[in-house]
Amino acid sequence: MQFISTPASLCRAASDFASIQQTLLQERQSDLPTRLHCNETAFDLPHALKQELALKMADLAWNRYPDFYNTELTALMAQHVGVLPENILLGNGSSQLIQQIFSCCAKFLSAAIIEHPTFTFYHQVCHNERLPYQTWQIADDGSYDLDTFPATEEPALVVLTSPNNPLGTALPQQLIETLLLRYPHCIFVIDEAYAEFADGTAVSLVQKYTNLLVIKTLSKGYGLPSVRFGYLAGSAELVQLLKKFTVPFTVNSFTELIVNELITNPAVSKAVRINRERVKNLRDFVYHQLHDMSSDDSFSVQASAANFLLLRFEDDLMLQQLKSMFDSNQIVVSYPLPNCLRLTIGTEVEMSRVLRIIRKGVSVAAVV
Template identity: 60%
Template sequence: MNSLELTIANRNQKLNLAKIEQILCSEVEANEAIRLHCNETPFDIPQNLKQQLVDKMNDLAWNRYPEFHQTKLNALVAKEAGLSSENILLGNGSSQIIQQIVNCCSKFLSEAIIENPTFTFYHQVCQNERMPYKEWNINENDSFDLSNFPQVSEPSLIILTSPNNPTGAILALSTLETLLNQYNNCVFVVDEAYGEFGGESALPLVNEYPNLLVLKTLSKGYGLPSVRFGYAAGSASLIQLLKKYAAPFTINIFTELVVSEFLTNPLYINALKANQARVKNLRDFVFYLLNEMSGETTFKVLPSAANFLMLRFFDAELLEQVKNVLSARNILVSYPIAQSLRLTIGSEVEMSKVIRIIKQVLNQYKAVSNQLEEVIIS
């Protein structure tokens, strides 16, 4: 085939792809958007349990400040974490605690070490606090490789995540302990926002390593992002230092009530466990289906211990097709890094719809590619 024929073939391929996109996008959904971009759980608290909480809220004194030290709630959280109250710092979601930690540590540490890719809020907070940072690149197998860990010459704040967002990769506790022992003059933060969906928790290491902080939140595994609650666990001395940078009354009385019920009431605990199991089963099944579709020239789906899956595309044209069709169907997903798509695990109906769309686009794309190949060969 000469260059002119090849140009015509490529042009025809693009025309065919545009036609495919038009067909697939033609069924534009006018319904409410399907939210698969914020890593929320699709399953809410049962209505009868919500009503019980509302009834209890009616009995609270809305005209009074919350207890300043949140003594009772602190004790409940400490018991849940298997630690003492002096090891716990409560906060208005883990984001507020992250900001508090960086604000504090920027006063006496030289720089931060942050994973790449990771939750972009870490970069934002470091920039706001004028704390320089280096990045630890997660390798091509989406694992934490100590051989490319950045050089640390001065005491630093080292922020790690497990499972990682957006890859879903787990930081092995053995790897964490290696770093803790090697850099005992640094402060380590392990963010376990997605820890309820998989992986070992670093909480048991808190009493062993005085320079370790572990972050937990109710926003992901507990399915309560609207409640705004999280906590940090660490040595008593480190927690006491962080409390000097805390704003008063970060936990309101309604949040305290909801958190207390989820930590002590069997009805709420059972509902929580059922929702977590449902999400994990769906994640594993969707991974299986997507993995069956994947290929060396199309995309690969990364194993995940979180409530999302990340797809890495080898063909930018294919990713663009998927992106356009999902958008036309009012399905919101995220694109955290180049050539990738992060898909939050939604309900069974939502995941069935997404799988069907990706399969349709992929089949049509392969058909066009095969036609082009036949033209080139002929």
């Protein structure tokens, strides 16, 4: 962050610091449960900025349908990510696009391949579409072994997540390209819901490989899940096919406005970027703190390229004690795998509380 020594900037810095202090004080006094289970971003847009956006919403024609094809926003998004408009499909969050892809591909593909572990919604849509699937086992350390990739002679829908949820590890681009070349008869979907917390994206590959779709969302790295917006990038042929399964008016006028502001309004993009960097800094700090607490006979913590950390427990008693301690402190976390705990990165105050609880749990387990 660059600081300019002018009275105005100093006033803004002081105002920002006072705002943060007030927020931290409110967090300490809150009786609400601490939500560290669904990978939300802990930091909202500044209230004044949201008020500005609300005023712009008031100027929209609420009595008119939005553009059925979202033509202007599609062109803007395409320019923003460096592809052509025919390579872009917009949707009501990434989950709606996932459902759309499966609904379409289940009509002409006989099987799917998904990772294990992965986002649980992929199991659900396979069952909903009656699409048989195989799983590609990811190692506990998040590494991928091409030799264990399920054998598939028939065309299949292959869904990979990068970074993976719940492991937090990202797919190397070289591995993605190897798979695309090795299985040209398959359609590959790369779900990049958490990619903004990592480095790199596969979007640029969609103009090189005709069998690739990349899904993006505003829900995670942009911290705007209530806006309900996602998009996918893919070959023009695949996008055109998927459009036949589009539900009318999936992207409303208010969402269009906010996404437009995110791309074109420096104040909005800056606020989102600051929040994201705050999460990444906290994630790395908490990881190192937990790594220092870990041991071979207690628990290990997975380095993450997302906004969460996965703890894997060797000591089941310690895990049960921590569950009880989190419950008694109204801290909600996730348990996505056996003997594992997934921890969404929250605010500074929230993570300080979590670290104290885990440190206490480690100390108690050591005595027992």
